Amino acid sequence: xNVKIEKLIKQFAKLPRVGNRAATRIALGLLQDKNxxxxxxxxxxxxxxxxxxxxxxxxxxxxxxxxEYCSDITRxxxxxxxxxxxxxxxxLEKSGVFHGRYHxxxxxxxxxxxxxxxxxxxxxxxxxxxxxxxxxxxxALPNTVEGKTTQQYIISIIGDKDVVFSELASGxxxxxxxxxxxDGTLTLAFGGRKKL
Amino acid sequence: xNVKIEKLIKQFAKLPRVGNRAATRIALGLLQDKNxxxxxxxxxxxxxxxxxxxxxxxxxxxxxxxxEYCSDITRxxxxxxxxxxxxxxxxLEKSGVFHGRYHxxxxxxxxxxxxxxxxxxxxxxxxxxxxxxxxxxxxALPNTVEGKTTQQYIISIIGDKDVVFSELASGxxxxxxxxxxxDGTLTLAFGGRKKL
Numbered sequence: 001x002n003v004k005i006e007k008l009i010k011q012f013a014k015l016p017r018v019g020n021r022a023a024t025r026i027a028l029g030l031l032q033d034k035n036x037x038x039x040x041x042x043x044x045x046x047x048x049x050x051x052x053x054x055x056x057x058x059x060x061x062x063x064x065x066x067x068e069y070c071s072d073i074t075r076x077x078x079x080x081x082x083x084x085x086x087x088x089x090x091x092l093e094k095s096g097v098f099h100g101r102y103h104x105x106x107x108x109x110x111x112x113x114x115x116x117x118x119x120x121x122x123x124x125x126x127x128x129x130x131x132x133x134x135x136x137x138x139x140a141l142p143n144t145v146e147g148k149t150t151q152q153y154i155i156s157i158i159g160d161k162d163v164v165f166s167e168l169a170s171g172x173x174x175x176x177x178x179x180x181x182x183d184g185t186l187t188l189a190f191g192g193r194k195k196l
Numbered sequence: 197x198n199v200k201i202e203k204l205i206k207q208f209a210k211l212p213r214v215g216n217r218a219a220t221r222i223a224l225g226l227l228q229d230k231n232x233x234x235x236x237x238x239x240x241x242x243x244x245x246x247x248x249x250x251x252x253x254x255x256x257x258x259x260x261x262x263x264e265y266c267s268d269i270t271r272x273x274x275x276x277x278x279x280x281x282x283x284x285x286x287x288l289e290k291s292g293v294f295h296g297r298y299h300x301x302x303x304x305x306x307x308x309x310x311x312x313x314x315x316x317x318x319x320x321x322x323x324x325x326x327x328x329x330x331x332x333x334x335x336a337l338p339n340t341v342e343g344k345t346t347q348q349y350i351i352s353i354i355g356d357k358d359v360v361f362s363e364l365a366s367g368x369x370x371x372x373x374x375x376x377x378x379d380g381t382l383t384l385a386f387g388g389r390k391k392l
Binding site: 029 | 198200223234245252264289
């Protein structure tokens with residue numbers, strides 16, 4: 001196969017959950033497209049690579065200095081939701097359940113993956129609490145050992161501030177059949193049972 | 197969500213078999229990648245868009261004037277395999293079953309999709325037969341009404357040349373369970389049964 005086409009296929013095959021077969025199909029589809037989509041995609045990528053960077057305050061990706069959430073004064077409601085990455089912000093925004101400000105860590109502490117506190121976006125977390133008059137910090141981190149470790153670490157470094165900490169509830173998902181739920185979730189759901 | 201990120205996601209979502217969810221995952225993965233993969237992909241795309249074009253002889257995509265198959269003198273063995281598009285060439289090359297030259301049509305005649313003989317790469321098919329001393333034309337077109345119509349059309353325009361025409365055999369695929377095979381294939385396999 002032509003070297004340049006092969007190079008393009010290899011770049012596509014590195015994308016998350018795109019295998020060799022799909023990468024070939026995508027590359028050939030673009031190369032044979034008559035509407036110039038290949039140049040449009042290249043331009044959108046170059047434009048994004050040059051202009052998109054983390055918000056200087058919260059870490060959400062943006063092309064401005066402050067992202068759309070940090071620059072929206074109506075979202076300054078005293079609540080700060082700490083998430084792992086941008087996709088979590090998008091999920092929460094889509095649900096419409098949260099109307100405060102975000103703080104994106106860019107990862108979770110992990111011995112296995114070698115993620116240390118220095119790798120997380122935490123430099124300005126204490127100044128944000130003061131500047132934005134934060135009253136409640138909501139942890140929306142993954143319900144895993146890494147997520148819980150990260151949560152404990154963050155509480156330990158900002159524990160002297162006058163804020164309420166909360167985390168998302170654990171339990172049986174909506175529509176969840178008990179047959180298909182793992183023991184860990186069941187134990188959490190049982191321990192956190194609500195009186196009726 | 198940021199407009200530029202949204203634009204990038206939309207470009208990815210237009211790729212074959214990439215839905216909105218996968219497009220979002222791909223775009224965010226690239227934007228958060230620390231090894232500069234986003235610029236590498238943009239460069240590979242721009243490079244391909246500027247240099248890749250159909251081979252002036254057979255229509256295979258290449259960055260040279262003649263593709264690797266047309267410039268390979270050992271492949272001038274008198275056989276010409278007519279295929280619909282480049283992905284068919286790749287499948288045949290991978291199987292190692294064919295060692296002659298290719299001719300890529302760029303589509304099949306289709307009333308529904310409005311593909312006419314003028315849309316197919318057929319201008320030089322007669323001169324190729326003379327210049328490359330072609331003795332056999334092998335049709336490796338899709339086993340569909342469109343494929344067979346295209347095959348008949350091509351035979352009709354080069355019928356006066358001294359060449360043998362052949363097409364790939366129809367039948368039960370290797371490992372194919374009769375339970376799962378459609379009636380059309382079964383009828384073809386039955387009609388084309390071989391004496392043992």
